[in-house]
Amino acid sequence: MSDVHAVILAGGSGTRFWPASRRSRPKQLLPLAGREGEPLLTATVRRLGPLVPPERIWIATGAHLADATAAALPDVPRSQILVEPVARNTAAPIGWAAATIARRDPDAIVVVLPADHFIADEHTFLEVLRTAIGAAEGGYLATIGIVPTRPETGYGYIEVGEPVAEGVHAVARFVEKPDRARAAEFLAGGKHLWNAGMFFFHAGVMRDAIRAHLPALAAGLDALDAAAARGEEAGALARLFPTFPSISIDHGVMEKASRLAVVPGSFGWNDIGSWEVTWELAEHDAQGNAVPEGTITVEAHDNLVKDLTGPRGRRKRYALVGVHDLIVVETDDAVLIIPRERAQDVRAVVDALQARGETERL
């Protein structure tokens, strides 16, 4: 059996979680769900533990996030934090990471996971992962498809084809984000899964697929391999990476490739799209409040209070009287108050800060 490596995609800006998320501290570095105080990225790596130890974990991120990323993952070797010189969507960093892994371990199986998702049932998740890894070992470009629980219009879908192995299906096709009516059909039909951006492949199989469908990227990766063989990788990366095509792995490779497999999974997956979801995933008191310990609530219900201040601020006592369905987020330099149902409108605050040139709070 081949060694399994994991590539965690940990770039991103995360305006939806202002004031917690900033350019220098995007969503995956924040403890938005799950274990108290554990950043989503840290949880992503921890969850993989039984299958992929830290010495085979690779993190693709931006230069401005490299230090914070390393700090969140003390067990991952610093040399495995792959710093993208510029942002080039997902195909380029996945191709680069797979090539880097293949240089160390040509027979590697690569697991690609987003850094900022929440998974409630970690045991089942690992089971599904094992199945998907098995499909990759069988030569498939495999993915996990999340069994839908609502007619979601915000995700791409994967239409399930014939079964090809225990728990594994061929992919009939990838489907763009549907409108409401189609999303409802998908949910009722039982043949469509959410594309959660998780990919599983043999390093060589992905390289072949890139060669077939993104030849410019393949040529760049070849040049990078050659430079690495001469011990000149760093300079070559800075020169070559910006020339790589900026396209997603979905559009650039998966949607065009053959030998695609999907493993349906149902393990309490959530991509935590807004503060509203943070409230949903949090523990609540009897009145539906998810608030710091010691908060005083008087006829207040279904509120989220997230205190992300430092040690000085953390001792603050919150008191909510007669308010409901409110989100309150406090950091060391900002306070957000917004109704839960408007959580997506945090973007307007970020826009206002941008318009004012208040870059220190972006």
Added chain:
Amino acid sequence: MSDVHAVILAGGSGTRFWPASRRSRPKQLLPLAGREGEPLLTATVRRLGPLVPPERIWIATGAHLADATAAALPDVPRSQILVEPVARNTAAPIGWAAATIARRDPDAIVVVLPADHFIADEHTFLEVLRTAIGAAEGGYLATIGIVPTRPETGYGYIEVGEPVAEGVHAVARFVEKPDRARAAEFLAGGKHLWNAGMFFFHAGVMRDAIRAHLPALAAGLDALDAAAARGEEAGALARLFPTFPSISIDHGVMEKASRLAVVPGSFGWNDIGSWEVTWELAEHDAQGNAVPEGTITVEAHDNLVKDLTGPRGRRKRYALVGVHDLIVVETDDAVLIIPRERAQDVRAVVDALQARGETERL
């Protein structure tokens, strides 16, 4: 003309302004209205400036507030901060203060004012004060009656009698807090004024009135005078003050005395009964928000944000999205969020803290 002294009543607990108000920092020590950052007590003394300089200002307060009171009034001599050994309502501290003033200046006119009120039109206030002082010089126990602007049931009223001088009327009677219907009658009738707890008298006239109506207090004050003559005032005060009757100057003296006068006044008076009033008195933006400079508001209106944190916290940026008629108060150790219309229910938070024994936040 006699010298005018002022006695500012500055005790109080102020649970209605939690988390800003605490046992050790009641309402009058907070900048709840008027000039940015100016505590109500400081404003009360400043306003008197043209009529009563700091060297003739006396502050009656409790031992736990003495230092903070002195800090808020650097120009008032520390010896004129009269520290009540125990709380004994208002007749006792007024009698004590008047006796103390009379020892220095037997012919003094004494002005008694609450420490925690707001006055919008300071010029008119001083005019009315001069008129009331004139009445006191004429031998009256005088008061100011605020011309009502609404059918308020929370205040006592003064029924106006015959005019006795320019701008001065006899008091027909003091009236207890009315019910709604009577308050409406009072407002329509034009013969009733709000009792705002401001009193004006010749020190000797008040002493005579106390002798007539509160003989126990008069005897205590006599003993205090005798001890002071022997240079033993401090010890005598600690021994005697707790034995003084605990009664208000209204019930104990004013309602029983003769030669009562009232000066009607209309100068934007407000006793700032809750955070709601703080919102009313604050400057608003076009959407009715009274918020710190730089606050981001997106479809948010008629909110109050009061940032009373120290220098570290003061730099926080507040962002309000889609909320309205909300009160948000932040201090270094607590945050309150409550609808404006429920501002009086702050008491429930204080009760909860008390029940929990969280005395450090009371």
